[in-house]
Amino acid sequence: MATAVELLRQGRRDELWKKYCGFLDLSLEEFMRIQKRLLLEQIQLLSNCELGRKLLVGQKPTSVEEFRETVPLTTYEDYAPFLLKKRENVLPTKPLHWARTTGRSGEFGYRFKWVPVSDATHHRSMRYGLAALILASCTKKGEVVLEEGDKLLYNAAPRPYASGESMYGLAREFPFKFLPPLDKAESLSFEERVQEGFKLAFRDGIDFFAGVSSVFVAVGERFAEASRGIEFSPTLLHPKSLFRLGKALLKSKSAKRGMLPKDLWTLKGVVGSGTDTAIYSHRIHYLWGKRPLGLYSATEAGFVAVQAWNYKGMTFVPDINFFEFILE
Structure with missing residues (x-):
């Protein structure tokens, strides 16, 4: 196949x-x-x-x-x-x-x-993980805007947490460019990983952001705060970085506000896990310029359900868990 x-x-x-x-x-x-x-x-x-x-x-x-x-x-x-x-x-x-x-x-x-995570559970979960990214980046049924080498900002806990395993699983499912690269990301603390990811993103851009929704907000707000006193490091002196920064400054000045992540990057899709996605949805959209697509997964169960392109409710996936609904 x-x-x-x-x-x-x-x-x-x-x-x-x-x-x-x-x-x-x-x-x-x-x-x-x-x-x-x-x-x-x-x-x-x-x-x-x-x-x-x-x-x-x-x-x-x-x-x-x-x-x-x-x-x-x-x-x-x-x-x-x-x-x-x-x-x-x-x-x-x-x-x-x-x-x-x-x-x-x-x-x-x-x-x-x-x-314990079986081979079947892991690979089926990764298949639906890629489906979530496809759905987060489309506007209608059948639309696929995914491209080989799309850049995905690493925003997950390292292995052996399930979120860390999922990053490696996605890498096997599709050739994303992870920011920072997976082998380097695991050796960094969360703070260092975020900083390194943004350094690379200034030059190379970001296409997808996936992870815990509350973290999206925290990272976005921290970035907005830090942008008020940008220091021109060697990374920012790269021509691509300077061009991106210049455009972002013009956007933020035109909007009469501080610089936000959405001024620097036009994301294809944002996938938010966790029960707080609906709570933070508007804030994420304001900061990142893209509404998060919600999914539900758990360490014990793998991938459970995901929203479609219309963001209405969630659809269960049929072949990982057997679902029972018990009346109270």
């Missing part, structure tokens, strides 16, 4: 859209057919390992209805004895990698959680 960049090089943008964003056209029946197949595949895998047999209480359901009747609800506490010690021998398959969460995990008192 052709990769995204191969489809792009061959001018097959319609096929690229269908490959990555075609899930938006699934009917309810088609979506549920995929969901049921996914659940039964997972039951088959789990029934052959120690952790799975514990979770399935010795049963092997053959339908969604039987699964709901026989398998109890679980929390991370049920998995903790196995996962906190990274016991790969109890899992159905060897994980591609282990991801960790941030901070304290609820009432159980874990400082953080370790989560």
